[in-house]
Amino acid sequence: MTVDAAPKPFAMLGDPAAEACEGDSCLLPPPAPASTTQD
Amino acid sequence: MSNPIDVQIWSDVQCPWCYIGKRKFEAALEQFDGEVTVTYRSFELAPDTPVDFDGSPVDYLSQRKGVTPEQAQQMVDRVSGIAQSVGLEYHYDRIHQTNTVLAHELLHFAKAHGKQVELKERLLRAYFTEGRHIGRADDLVELAGEIGLDREAAATALAEHTYLPDVKADMAQAVAYGIQGVPFFVIESKYGISGAQESATFLAALTQAAAERDAAPLEAS
Numbered sequence: 001m002t003v004d005a006a007p008k009p010f011a012m013l014g015d016p017a018a019e020a021c022e023g024d025s026c027l028l029p030p031p032a033p034a035s036t037t038q039d
Numbered sequence: 040m041s042n043p044i045d046v047q048i049w050s051d052v053q054c055p056w057c058y059i060g061k062r063k064f065e066a067a068l069e070q071f072d073g074e075v076t077v078t079y080r081s082f083e084l085a086p087d088t089p090v091d092f093d094g095s096p097v098d099y100l101s102q103r104k105g106v107t108p109e110q111a112q113q114m115v116d117r118v119s120g121i122a123q124s125v126g127l128e129y130h131y132d133r134i135h136q137t138n139t140v141l142a143h144e145l146l147h148f149a150k151a152h153g154k155q156v157e158l159k160e161r162l163l164r165a166y167f168t169e170g171r172h173i174g175r176a177d178d179l180v181e182l183a184g185e186i187g188l189d190r191e192a193a194a195t196a197l198a199e200h201t202y203l204p205d206v207k208a209d210m211a212q213a214v215a216y217g218i219q220g221v222p223f224f225v226i227e228s229k230y231g232i233s234g235a236q237e238s239a240t241f242l243a244a245l246t247q248a249a250a251e252r253d254a255a256p257l258e259a260s
Contacts, residue, residue: 010216010231013247014240 043074044248049082049213049223052142052162052173055118055129060222060235061163062125067241073249078150079159081143081209082221090174092136099136122167133170140206145179147202148193149186157186227252 048064050057068075085103092099100111119129142162149158161182165171172178176197183193196202213223216231224232224241227248232240 010225011229012231012233013244014232014234014236 041073041249041253043076044245044252045227046075046077046245047080047225047228048077049080049209049218049225050221051082051084052139052146052159053134053137053166054082054084054221055122055167056235057222058127058163058167059118059122059125060224061159062127063235063238064224064241066125066238067245070238070242071245071249073245075245077156079146079155080212081146081206082213082218082223083139083143083206083210084221086138086140088136088138090138094136096131096134096136127167129167130170134166135170135172135174137172137174139174140203141176141179141197142173143206143209144197144200144202145183145193147205148196149183149188151202152188152192154186154188158183158188161186 046064048061050060088099094102097108097111097115100106100114101108104111104114106114115131119131122129146155146158146162149155162173165182166173171182173182176194179197180190180194184190216223216225218233220233222233222235224244226232226244229251230244230248232244
């Protein structure tokens with residue numbers, strides 16, 4: 001599977017203030033700038 | 040005849056907002072006049088969580104978020120109330136907090152066998168409503184079998200981690216897209232919607248994407 005090299009220019013829709021994404025459900029995994037693989 | 044509208048959804052199977060967002064998105068699909076193909080992409084919210092977390096979801100939230108147990112309980116109560124408003128029953132008193140990487144591998148297995156959407160719903164209901172464990176291979180194989188997937192093939196895929204590269208690729212794609220929370224919906228590789236937004240938002244996005252596609256000049260195929 002290939003991975004796009006750069007973010008696509010999404011047009012974000014919806015109300016940012018209405019994003020029901022808070023609490024633990026929206027925690028990001030630890031940053032992995034060099035590699036996204038898991039051991 | 041137009042091709043279906045493509046929707047890619049990054050989410051996790053122990054993400055309460057993802058299940059709520061799924062219901063809101065499905066409500067939009069019921070009103071949308073057109074075909075849609077949905078693909079679930081993997082997003083591990085907490086890849087460092089052990090398969091058998093020693094404690095309740097409130098304990099987990101309290102530790103992870105650095106909030107008091109009372110505040111964690113308030114978070115759980117709030118999201119449970121919102122879930123109820125879209126017809127979902129969350130039973131946090133039964134939930135087994137776990138690691139979801141195997142569940143994501145199984146979702147890719149299900150995708151390869153044409154049953155990803157069914158498995159996604161089965162896993163979410165098992166986790167939030169039924170209090171079933173979704174972090175262990177044996178439990179996952181049982182759930183796969185319940186929706187008609189081949190148990191033996193599923194067990195082999197999990198044991199051999201056949202689909203782990205696909206899980207990692209989804210995570211890498213999420214990072215590349217700058218996705219910072221889930222659920223995250225990408226429509227026709229053109230529009231992004233973050234969070235469990237209202238059904239009207241999803242419907243408007245689908246309608247807009249379909250109108251723009253239909254208005255575009257036909258390309259030789």
